[in-house]
Amino acid sequence: MSASKLPQEPGEDPIRPHVFDGIAEYDKRLPNWWLLTLYVSIFFAIGYWMWSQHFRRDTDGQRVEATVQELRAAKLAAAGAFDDAALWAMSRSASILAAGEATYQTTCASCHGAKLEGGIGLNLADGDWVHGGTPADIMKVVNEGVLVKGMPAWGPVLGPKKTAEVVAFILSKHPAP
Ligand code: HEC
Known part of the structure; x- marks a missing residue:
């Protein structure tokens, strides 16, 4: 059975177009809290790098x-x-x-x-x-x-x-x- 043929309720998240061993997955949006931790860690990494490589006086x-x-x-x-x-x-x-x-x-x-x-x-x-x-x-x-x-x-x-x-x-x- 192909993924697009799986029975779906109206308003449900779309299903990704592949099936492995009969298992399909929803194409869900990443949750905001998850995205927030990602962006915060990217931001922190840049800031930390600037501090440790450029602003800290002693090596x-x-x-x-x-x-x-x-x-x-x-x-x-x-x-x-x-x-x-x-x-x-x-x-x-x-x-x-x-x-x-x-x-x-x-x-x-x-x-x-x-x-x-x-x-x-x-x-x-x-x-x-x-x-x-x-x-x-x-x-x-x-x-x-x-x-x-x-x-x-x-x-x-x-x-x-x-x-x-x-x-x-x-x-x-x-x-x-
Ligand atoms: C009551 C005053 C007084 C206090 C308090 C005092 N000193 Fe003195 N100190 C002197 C005088 C007066 C001389 C000069 C001695 C001389 O002419 O031979 C001197 C000399 C010295 C010298 C020798 C300087 C040189 O040119 O050879 C040193 C070192 C010294 N004091 C260290 C100290 C330290 C450290 C303290 C604190 C723990 C201290 N003194 C507290 C009065 C004081």
Whole structure:
């Protein structure tokens, strides 16, 4: 029996002109909700492509690199061995810098200025150092202070982790070697 010969009620959808194994199918219009999901996904795909290829500033590689640095710095900070390399690595970690800056603003800014520009204490951003500018030098001054000149010893107050974070924050204002 051919499809067009199948009995049909008036007003029914047309039947497509083929029959397989005695099965014919209605030629129905795709439902609106289905068409909507199709068009929305096409629209989304174009928008996503534009964003990922043209408007996003950092590449996948840069994001991976940032995450690796973040993890490396967190591991060094957790190990508590703050040698020069570890402190420089920490100075490139966004989360450690945020912690270091918070400590700096509450503990150091009153003497060294909110922008490290100095005041009662010395300028910490200009690259001139009275007590040496290596991470170990800065760590030592912050830990032990320069009591006769009015720089308190922060090691006992802040503990090693916070001290290292604040030193990393100061280092982030200087070019790494
Ligand atoms: C009460 C004021 C005061 C506070 C608070 C203070 N400092 Fe100082 N800091 C000084 C003074 C004064 C000096 C200069 C010492 C000298 O002349 O030898 C100094 C020196 C330094 C130096 C050495 C700079 C150089 O050129 O070698 C560093 C590093 C430093 N401070 C870091 C910090 C950090 C980090 C904090 C917060 C945890 C802090 N200071 C809080 C007063 C302060």
